[in-house]
Amino acid sequence: MHKKFSLLLLSIILFLGAFLPEGKSSAASGSVSIAVDSLNVRTGPGLSYPLLKQVNRGETFPIVKEQGEWIQIQVSFAKTGWVVNWLVTKDNEQTAKAVSSSGQSAATANSSQLRIRTGPGTSFRVIGSLTEGQAVKVIDQNENWYKISSMFGEGWVAKEFIDLKTAGQQENGSTTNAGSKTSTRAGAxxxxxxxxxxxxxxxxxxxxxxxxxxxxxxxxxxxxxxxxxxxxxxxxxxxxxxxxxxxxxxxxSKDTVKSKQTTGMSGFVTADSLSVRSEATLNSSVIGTVTRGQRFTIVEENNNWAKIDLKSGSFGWVSGFYLDKSGTKTSSDAGQTVKESAITILQNGTNIRKSPSVQSDVVVRANEGETFSVNSVQNDWYEIKLKDGSTAYVAGWVVSSNGSAPQIEKAGAEGYLKNKTIVLDPGHGGGDNGTTGANGTLEKDLTLRTARLLYDKLKAAGANVYLTRNNDSFISLQSRVGMAHSYNADAFVSLHYDSDLDRSVRGMTGYYYHVYQRNLADTLYNAAVGQAKLRNRGVRIGDYHVIRENNQKAVLMELGYLSNPEEEMTLNSSTYQENAASGLYEGLARYFKAN
Known part of the structure; x- marks a missing residue:
């Protein structure tokens, strides 16, 4: 009897075990939002389980429980299913943003001629400057930079030159430009x-x-x-x-710009490359590019913009200064005359040249703040009048303009990164600390610092950037690779810091596994090691899961040795973190420029 009872009990246990999920699971609360266009919901926590249904981006579902890399969701009143955790966003997470922001805060510049840039880094274009005491709004931040809203629009400034106001200061009023009070008269x-x-x-x-x-x-x-x-x-x-x-x-106020319709008018493009925009403003999106000598019908003019007929049923706006409406093609040295315009020099030592070319002789160097009247615009150069009455040329992308002359922009590194999809992988996280430095630095913390700084730079350049993790959480190697595949990444960059039993070992190393990854590894590494100024240990093959199993262009960067006490101090500094992120940013730009 006892034997029969034991067999019966064993049978029940085996029967129930067949229906229990494998691995550890935990009850959970909250909800998730679908982070991709289309996501498969399966009947169990694994790719081998049958497909239950498909859900779409933005849909939200309550969480039932979590098991490893899978989340069980409540699909309907009586039905549950499983989704992978790296393709959804929990309601208490910020997976689309790398840094947190405390909301808008009032602040003032504590330095004169503080440059505002289009992104968080000195390689980004200068769009204006602040004077000491000038008021701004801080709308975002990272370790070294503030994103601000000012009279120049939104831009980034170095943190050390901005003073945040306390709550009391914000309530009692704000400091004005140059420390002087301004007021608007009643009824103005x-x-x-x-x-x-x-x-x-x-x-x-x-x-x-x-x-x-x-x-x-x-x-x-x-x-x-x-x-x-x-x-x-x-x-x-x-x-x-x-x-x-x-x-x-x-x-x-909503209809302030008058437009005039034109018929039967056409023009030739006089610039080597001219952006076509969705609206008559530099803030609108670029929808195409036209080149010198192309001819288009002009269907509308709006101040200094022209709406052109790109092809049947497709229209866009271009700067009217780069269209010749005379009916004949202009030569390469023809300029467009402008009226009552001036330019302001943005940086000390700006070259003023004899002719509109970077190969031309420099006739004088101008300093920040100097202004010159503009005679004409020639391609991407301004013909300006010097103080002695003679004329010379200055590159349009290093000055700001005022009046009827267009503001000329030349794409920097950001021009090659726009719309590229990049997955950044801060190594380790959660229970996996990675290596521990000689003085206690955790690798998992340092990789996340570097990734956040790089994220902001790439985002400002217009790239589509994703982090495999943005907090201290464990993400499996399979999930990290899966994210690269899911987003069809143009580049996957895994960030790490190294260790060795010999504490004198130092320097940076780059790794790739497949031949198709080497070009990215070489380009990215050379830019990063040059900017970070660490010992050059070179690029080599590395048998690491995140690059070995990756079908995308993927690299793994060891950004220094935490086991070396002196190097550990360097790696922890904000200066090094900024330089390392800047080097990686420049490396990605160089790679996409050449490929």
Whole structure:
């Protein structure tokens, strides 16, 4: 009898065991949002289980429990299914953003001529500068940079030159430009900016220093008028703008720019490469590119923009300064005359050249803040009038313009990164600390610091960036590779820090596994080691899962030795972290430029 009972009990245990999930599982709460366009929901926690249904991006479902890399979700009232955890976003996570932001905070610049850049790094283009005491809004941040909103629009500045205000200071008012108080008189008139970008100057003079910029549609308070200039106040800063670009009719502020329809008119492109945009503004998206000599029908003109007929049923906007409407193609040295325009030098030692070419002789060097009147625009160069009355040329992408002359932009590294899909993999995490430094630094913490800085740079350049983890959580090697495959990554970069029993060993090493990964590894490594200034240990084959099992262009970077006490101190510094991230950023840009 006892034997029969034992056999019966064993049978029950085996029967139940067949239906229990393998591995550890835990009850969970909350919900998930689907992070990809289409995701398979399976009947069990594994790819071998049958497909239950497909769900779409943005749909949310309650969490039933978690098991390894899988999450069980409540699909309907009486039905549950399983999804992989790296393709969903938990309601208490921020997987789309690498850094946290405390919301908008008031702040002031604590240095004169603080440069505002398009991204968090000195390689990004300068879009303006702040004077000491000038008020801004901080809208985001990372370890070394603040993203701000100012009269120049949104941009990034070095953290050390910005002072955040306390809650009491924000309630009691903000400091104004250069420490002086500004006020708008009661009942002041208002106006709206009708130019795409309007310079705000210190005094009513085209040669006066630029203290800010206003974008199209911005509403400002009108303080006074003087000849062709209007004194305005905006964000506690007051200055002078050209009256030509301010609409004083507040009742019709939404329709400030008049357009004129043209028929039977066409033009030839005079620039080597000219961006076609979705709207008549530099802030709109680029939908195509046209080249010198191409001819298009002009269907509409809007201030200094022309709407062209790209092909039947497809239209776009280009800068009218680069269209010749005379009916004949212009030669390569023909320029477009502009009226009442000036440029301002953005950096000390800017070359002013004899002709519009970087190979031309330098006739003089100008310093930051100097202004010159513009005679004409020639390709990407301004023909300017020097103080002795002679003319010379300056590259349009190193100055800011005011008046009817267009603002010329030249793509830097960001031009090669836009729309590229890049997966950043901060090594280790959660219970996996990675190596531990001589003085206690955890590798998992340092890889995440580097990844966050690099994430912000790539994001500012217009890349589609994803992190395999953005907090101290464990992600399996299979999941990391799976994310590269899921997003069809153009590049997968795994970040690590090294260790050795010999504490004198130091330097940076790059790894690849497949031949098709070597070009990325070489390019990325050379840029990173050059910027970080560590010992060059070279690029070699590495038998690591995240690159060996990866079908995408993938590399693994060992960014220094934590086992070396001196190098550990260097690796922990904000300066090194910034340089390492900048080097990796430049390396990715060089790779995509060449491929």
């Amino acid at each position: 008139d208002t106006g709206n900016v009708i130019g795409d970008t309007l310079n705000v100057r210190q005094s009513p003079d085209a040669a006066s220093p630029v203290i800010g910029k206003l974008t199209k549609g911005t509403s400002v308070a009108i303080l006074s008028q003087q000849n062709k200039w209007v004194q305005v106040s905006y964000l506690n800063v007051k200055g002078w703008v050209s009256a030509e670009f301010i609409n004083l009719d507040s009742e019709d």
